[in-house]
Amino acid sequence: MTRILYSLSGEDRSRPFSPHCWKVVLALHHKGLDFDEVPLAFTEIPTVENEFSKTVPILRDGDRLISDSFQIALYLEEAYPDRPSLFGGEGGKAMARLVEGYSQTTIHPAVSAIALMDIYGMLAPVDQAHFRKTREAFFNKPLEEVFPDREGAIAAFPAKLQPLRHMLRFQPYIGGEKPLFADYIVFGALQWLKVVSGSVHLPEDDAALQWFERCHGLAGNAQKPSDLVI
Numbered sequence: 001m002t003r004i005l006y007s008l009s010g011e012d013r014s015r016p017f018s019p020h021c022w023k024v025v026l027a028l029h030h031k032g033l034d035f036d037e038v039p040l041a042f043t044e045i046p047t048v049e050n051e052f053s054k055t056v057p058i059l060r061d062g063d064r065l066i067s068d069s070f071q072i073a074l075y076l077e078e079a080y081p082d083r084p085s086l087f088g089g090e091g092g093k094a095m096a097r098l099v100e101g102y103s104q105t106t107i108h109p110a111v112s113a114i115a116l117m118d119i120y121g122m123l124a125p126v127d128q129a130h131f132r133k134t135r136e137a138f139f140n141k142p143l144e145e146v147f148p149d150r151e152g153a154i155a156a157f158p159a160k161l162q163p164l165r166h167m168l169r170f171q172p173y174i175g176g177e178k179p180l181f182a183d184y185i186v187f188g189a190l191q192w193l194k195v196v197s198g199s200v201h202l203p204e205d206d207a208a209l210q211w212f213e214r215c216h217g218l219a220g221n222a223q224k225p226s227d228l229v230i
Contacts, residue, residue: 002036003028006048006058009039010122017119017195019108020069021057022188026218027073027181031083035059042127069188070100073181086181099174099182102163107189110160113153116146118196154201161208168207172214179215187215 005028007021016022016039028035038048046054053067059075066075074093077086087093120131120143132143139146147153164174164186173179174186190212194200202209 003033003062004060005035005037006045006056006060007037007039008045008056009041010119010127011041011124012122013039015122015195017122017192018056019103019111019188019192020055022191023069023181023184024057024059024072026184026187026215027069027076027086029218030086030179030181030184031076031080033076033080033083041124042130069185070096088175088180092175092180092182095174096180096182096185099185103185103189106160107186110153110157111189111193113147114150114157114201115193115196116143117150122196157201158203158206158208161202161206164208164211165206168211173211179218183215187212191216 005021005024007016007025008018009016016037025037040048040056045056045058049058049060049065052058052065055067057067057069057072059066059072061075061079064075064079066072073086073096076083085092087096116135120128123131135146136143167174171177174182190200200209200212202212
């Protein structure tokens with residue numbers, strides 16, 4: 001049985017960048033499950049799997065189709081209970097929801113302030129048009145005016161990870177001695193930043209950067225497109 005993970009990329013299909021897809025990449029490796037990754041452009045997403053979802057990630061596992069990164073993690077936990085747990089129990093699920101909220105309300109906006117135009121530059125013309133139309137409608141201003149101070153956003157970014165650094169004073173992962181899905185949520189946000197901007201914009205001696213590098217090593221040497229982006 002071949003599992004397929006549909007993810008998001010620009011013109012270069014070897015550089016998938018969605019933070020939500022990266023969560024699932026690491027969740028699948030955590031469970032030790034083989035899969036093929038199929039990166040899609042923005043405008044291609046509705047064309048796969050009979051218009052199953054307008055967003056990625058989408059996971060096909062046999063005859064099952066699941067979208068949304070957290071729902072995919074919950075599915076993997078239930079479908080493969082004999083594999084290493086992504087949550088370590090109900091408490092881990094609740095913790096992951098809290099971390100998801102922190103990531104999407106604090107880290108994601110900070111990444112967007114740095115990388116919005118980098119993402120635009122990665123896209124093919126048809127996807128640039130889609131990206132510009134949808135983002136300008138959301139922000140109600142030209143794309144170039146949404147985040148005018150990129151250097152200021154880079155300077156402010158490390159402070160957004162202070163809760164992570166506080167945790168790292170006591171344990172190596174959000175999950176404790178070993179990572180859980182909560183770790184992969186924050187990792188996905190930082191990997192998104194690295195793929196699209198070329199850096200996570202953290203000092204070399206930063207504990208948060210060291211944690212990020214430990215998490216990246218968890219994917220192993222599967223040699224899928226997502227693994228090649230470092």
